[in-house]
Amino acid sequence: MNTGNADLLRIIRAQIEKHGPVSFAWFMQQALYHPAHGYYTSGRCAIGRQGDYFTNVSVGPLFGQLLAAQFSEIWERLGKMNNFVIVEQGAHDGQFARDVLEFVQKRLPEFFGALRYRILEPFPILKAQQHRRLEAFGDKIEWRDSLKPFTGVHFSNELLDAMPVRLINHGTEKLVGLDGDRVVFVERPVGKTMFNQATLESIDQIAANLQRGYVIAIDYGFLNKKLERTVQVRARHRNVGSTFEQIGYADITMSVDWRSIVERAQANGLRVAGFTDQHHFLTGIISHVASGDRGQSLPIDSRKAKRELQTLLHPEMLGRAFQVLALAKNVGPETNPLAGFKFAR
Numbered sequence: 582m583n584t585g586n587a588d589l590l591r592i593i594r595a596q597i598e599k600h601g602p603v604s605f606a607w608f609m610q611q612a613l614y615h616p617a618h619g620y621y622t623s624g625r626c627a628i629g630r631q632g633d634y635f636t637n638v639s640v641g642p643l644f645g646q647l648l649a650a651q652f653s654e655i656w657e658r659l660g661k662m663n664n665f666v667i668v669e670q671g672a673h674d675g676q677f678a679r680d681v682l683e684f685v686q687k688r689l690p691e692f693f694g695a696l697r698y699r700i701l702e703p704f705p706i707l708k709a710q711q712h713r714r715l716e717a718f719g720d721k722i723e724w725r726d727s728l729k730p731f732t733g734v735h736f737s738n739e740l741l742d743a744m745p746v747r748l749i750n751h752g753t754e755k756l757v758g759l760d761g762d763r764v765v766f767v768e769r770p771v772g773k774t775m776f777n778q779a780t781l782e783s784i785d786q787i788a789a790n791l792q793r794g795y796v797i798a799i800d801y802g803f804l805n806k807k808l809e810r811t812v813q814v815r816a817r818h819r820n821v822g823s824t825f826e827q828i829g830y831a832d833i834t835m836s837v838d839w840r841s842i843v844e845r846a847q848a849n850g851l852r853v854a855g856f857t858d859q860h861h862f863l864t865g866i867i868s869h870v871a872s873g874d875r876g877q878s879l880p881i882d883s884r885k886a887k888r889e890l891q892t893l894l895h896p897e898m899l900g901r902a903f904q905v906l907a908l909a910k911n912v913g914p915e916t917n918p919l920a921g922f923k924f925a926r
């Protein structure tokens with residue numbers, strides 16, 4: 582049975598009645614990002630214990646603190662330049678930005694002085710939440726609807742898995758059609774085409790605007806193209822039984838195809854600076870901080886921080902489920918890998 586937001590269901594049915602079956606990418610765009618009724622754009626999405634699902638960010642501030650240490654190392658490698666920009670895309674309610682900025686302000690004042698934080702946010706309701714959460718940082722932060730040239734780091738956590746995808750498998754595409762007034766999958770043959778066009782176009786945009794620096798993307802996905810791609814629909818920490826239940830009330834994601842992202846990045850002049858799982862990435866950062874004399878000790882003594890660390894690192898929790906890709910532009914090949922890739926396999 583179809584359930585979900587009644588207005589959204591009406592809009593989807595009307596589109597199919599008028600034009601015939603639509604791609605899953607169009608359906609996903611409406612379900613997540615319809616300007617008034619989408620799961621994200623309506624402000625309904627809640628991440629964390631009380632919400633629909635966890636992310637690294639919702640585990641606690643430690644994730645942002647560890648990434649702040651990695652950003653700081655990159656800033657040092659780029660010659661401690663002024664106006665070093667962290668561009669975050671998929672910033673949601675601004676919690677990651679706050680965790681990073683609070684840590685940098687307190688522990689890395691020189692870096693804080695040189696830093697600008699730019700949030701790329703197309704959705705007004707999320708922008709308003711971010712403004713509230715980040716009020717204390719005043720004009721350290723700027724908001725943009727689209728990318729503009731920058732030097733520094735482009736960062737995202739679970740952005741790529743939330744981009745609309747088509748469902749294509751062995752020359753067949755699963756489209757979204759109607760059976761009576763029921764929204765259902767219908768299959769059609771399809772020519773050779775990419776399933777993740779929106780993701781690849783976002784890589785084009787990032788590559789075109791990054792002047793010098795790195796892209797760090799954290800997400801769950803696979804390198805092997807032969808793996809079956811599956812869509813996940815989640816609400817209240819459970820997988821929803823069918824893709825067409827809780828439309829507009831549930832999150833929809835698809836595991837990321839890292840290989841096609843790397844190929845597109847390389848075609849755009851980016852170089853792979855590292856790829857590893859989250860466990861090895863965060864362990865590398867911790868080891869880097871512990872070995873240096875940077876006055877940057879990480880606050881991992883409390884029981885709460887230890888629990889956060891375990892959730893982020895443990896192979897059966899988030900440590901192996903997530904991978905980290907770093908891409909570089911106009912920075913010479915590293916003699917030493919970035920801190921997070923020190924233990925990369």
Ligand SMILES: C[S@@+](CC[C@H](N)C(=O)[O-])C[C@H]1O[C@@H](n2cnc3c(N)ncnc32)[C@H](O)[C@@H]1O
Pocket residue numbers: 621628636637638639670671672673674677701702703704707737738739740743744
């Ligand atoms: C799974 S959530 C992750 C949120 C946050 N990064 C975290 O880890 O908790 C995906 C986020 O990506 C955002 N998003 C999707 N497409 C986007 C785009 N093109 N530009 C910016 N944000 C986007 C969604 O609005 C949503 O907030």
